[in-house]
Structures are given as C-alpha cells and as structure tokens.
Amino acid sequence: xxxxxxxxIAAAVTLALLALGVNWVVPVVTSIYAARNAPxxxxxxxxxxxxxSISPAPGHKLSYFGYEFEVPWTDxxxxxxxxxxxxxxxxxVLTFRSGLHLQVTVLPAKEFIDNLGxxxxxxxxxxxNFIEASFGHEATQSDYIFLKRLYEFxxxxxxxxxxxxxxxxxxxxxxxxxxxxxxxxxxxxxxxxQSGSYKGFQQGAPQIRPPGIAASLYSNDGxxxxxxSQKNYQNSAGxxxxxINRVVQSLHKL
Numbered sequence: 001x002x003x004x005x006x007x008x009i010a011a012a013v014t015l016a017l018l019a020l021g022v023n024w025v026v027p028v029v030t031s032i033y034a035a036r037n038a039p040x041x042x043x044x045x046x047x048x049x050x051x052x053s054i055s056p057a058p059g060h061k062l063s064y065f066g067y068e069f070e071v072p073w074t075d076x077x078x079x080x081x082x083x084x085x086x087x088x089x090x091x092x093v094l095t096f097r098s099g100l101h102l103q104v105t106v107l108p109a110k111e112f113i114d115n116l117g118x119x120x121x122x123x124x125x126x127x128x129n130f131i132e133a134s135f136g137h138e139a140t141q142s143d144y145i146f147l148k149r150l151y152e153f154x155x156x157x158x159x160x161x162x163x164x165x166x167x168x169x170x171x172x173x174x175x176x177x178x179x180x181x182x183x184x185x186x187x188x189x190x191x192x193x194q195s196g197s198y199k200g201f202q203q204g205a206p207q208i209r210p211p212g213i214a215a216s217l218y219s220n221d222g223x224x225x226x227x228x229s230q231k232n233y234q235n236s237a238g239x240x241x242x243x244i245n246r247v248v249q250s251l252h253k254l
Contacts, residue, residue, distance in 0.1 A: 042179045046151050046190045046201060051241040054249055063254060065090045065106040067224055070250035072243045073100070099232035100239065102247075107223040112143040116177075134170055144199055144218035150178050151190055151201065185210035193217065195251050198224070202244065209238035215248050224251060 055072040062069060073096055080095035090106040113131065117124030128140045135149040153174050182190070188205035197219055204213035215226045226247055228239045 039179050041182050041184075041187050042175055043154050043156075044151070044182075044186065044190050045154060046148065046192050049191045049193065049202070049241065049245075052245060053242040055240065055242040055246040057243075057246075059246070061250075062094075064092050064104055066254050067106060068250075068252055068254055069104075069247055071102065072246045073098070099230075099234045101229040101232075103225075103227040103229065105225045105227075107225065109220060109222050110141070110143055111223060113140065113146055130170065130173075133166075134174060142218070142220075143223060147181075147201065147218075150174065150181070153178060183212065183214060185212045185214075193248055195248050198251065202248075206239055206241050206244065213239060213244065215244060217248065217251060221253065 057072040058074050059070055059072040060074065060076055062071060071094070075097040077095050077097050082093040082095075083091075085091060085093055088105070092104050094102040094104065096102070113127070114124070116131075117127040131140045131146060135146060139146040139149055153171075155175060183203055186203035188208045188210055191202040191205075193200050193202050193215060195217055198217035199219075200215065200217040200223070202213065202215045204210045206213060209230070211229070211231045213228045213230075215228075217224050226244075228244065230238050233239070
C-alpha cells in the first residue's frame with residue numbers, strides 16, 4: 001500500500017508540475033520572449049516637440065468638412081484636388097506642384113475604438129471590457145486617451161512574471177496592437193501636439209525626412225488627421241516642423 005501511495009503522490013506532483021508549466025511557465029516564457037524581441041517602434045513613447053515655431057510663409061486658408069486650416073505653401077494645384085478618394089466620405093487629398101501631397105481626413109469621435117470593436121473576436125462590448133481592464137474606463141470613451149495610454153505602453157512595462165494568464169494575454173495583445181497601429185515612419189518619434197482644445201500626436205520627425213508624417217488631433221466632437229506625403233517632394237529638405245505647426249495650430253472648427 002505504501003508503494004501505491006508513493007506512486008500516486010508522485011503522479012499527482014508530476015501532474016501539478018505539468019499544469020504549472022502549461023498555465024504559468026509557458027505564458028511567462030512567451031511574455032519574456034515578446035518583451036525582448038518586440039520591434040523598436042513598440043518601445044517608443046510620446047515626447048515633446050522641441051521646435052514650436054510657426055512658419056510665417058505665404059500660403060492658403062482652406063476649409064473642408066466643417067474645419068478650417070492654413071497651409072504655408074502657395075503652389076496648390078486645384079485641378080489635382082481629390083475629394084472623397086476611394087469613396088471616403090470625409091477625406092481630401094491636396095496636391096502641390098512641388099510634389100508634396102497633404103491628405104486630410106475628418107473622423108467621428110471614437111472612430112479608432114469603434115473600428116477595433118468591430119474587428120475584435122466576440123463583440124464591441126468585449127473590446128470595451130478589454131480596454132477598460134487595460135487602461136481604465138476613461139480610455140473606452142476617447143480615442144485620444146486610449147491611444148495615449150497605448151503609446152505609453154512599452155515592453156519594459158510588461159508584467160512578465162504575473163501569475164495571471166489574462167495579464168499575459170492582454171499585454172501581448174497590446175504590444176501587437178501598438179506595433180500595428182503606428183506607421184513605419186513613426187520610428188523617427190512620436191510627439192504630443194495640441195491646438196486649442198484639440199490634443200493628439202505627430203508620428204514622424206521631419207529632421208530625418210521620412211516618406212510621410214502624420215499629425216492627428218482629437219476632441220470630443222471627432223478627429224482630424226493630416227498626412228504629409230513627401231515621397232515625390234522636390235524640396236530636398238522636406239517638410240519642416242514649423243510648417244507642420246502652421247497647419248496644426250491653425251486648425252479650428254467652423
């Protein structure tokens with residue numbers, strides 16, 4: 001009987017260790033691997049702009065979809081303006097004779113969160129629950145708050161030794177989501193921007209002349225996104241920070 005009892009105890013211990021391996025060790029190892037091998041873009045966090053100057057160059061005052069803003073360039077080619085490209089209801093692509101393109105998109109409030117909810121396995125409410133568990137209730141009500149907390153999340157903040165499988169799953173998903181939501185040109189930096197009551201982010205640093213730079217501004221009423229595409233821009237220096245600031249700072253709702 002003692003031998004049988006020892007065998008049973010040994011079997012129980014073995015099964016317990018196997019369960020521990022499946023339920024804790026494997027998620028921990030996976031989290032450590034994900035944190036160490038995360039792409040460089042996932043390690044970026046929003047910083048402050050060093051250049052807050054505003055270009056005084058002659059330009060145009062433009063208005064689309066209930067918003068007005070200024071551009072510090074006078075070579076706008078009106079014949080090449082594309083409204084509603086690919087049937088997007090609130091988007092325009094402006095073309096300048098220099099080869100610069102400026103895409104302007106107006107989005108409803110919570111567009112990012114709602115799109116996530118629509119594509120999330122389960123239901124939009126499941127995504128809301130996920131966001132709330134990750135960043136608090138506030139983040140479910142505002143694209144800006146959600147993205148700010150998402151961009152501030154880095155591999156270094158992962159709880160790799162947590163005993164909770166949910167924590168490992170949630171943080172792994174956040175790492176993937178952050179990496180996927182940032183364009184490649186954001187590797188030059190993510191920067192906090194603000195214009196009146198609008199707050200948002202600039203993705204990309206003009207100093208390294210990336211092919212594109214995005215400036216997204218959010219409010220309770222909705223969002224406006226500017227994408228400066230300079231792949232064919234004839235100016236070798238590229239778009240300057242003061243020119244981006246001119247567009248951003250001049251934005252207001254009509």
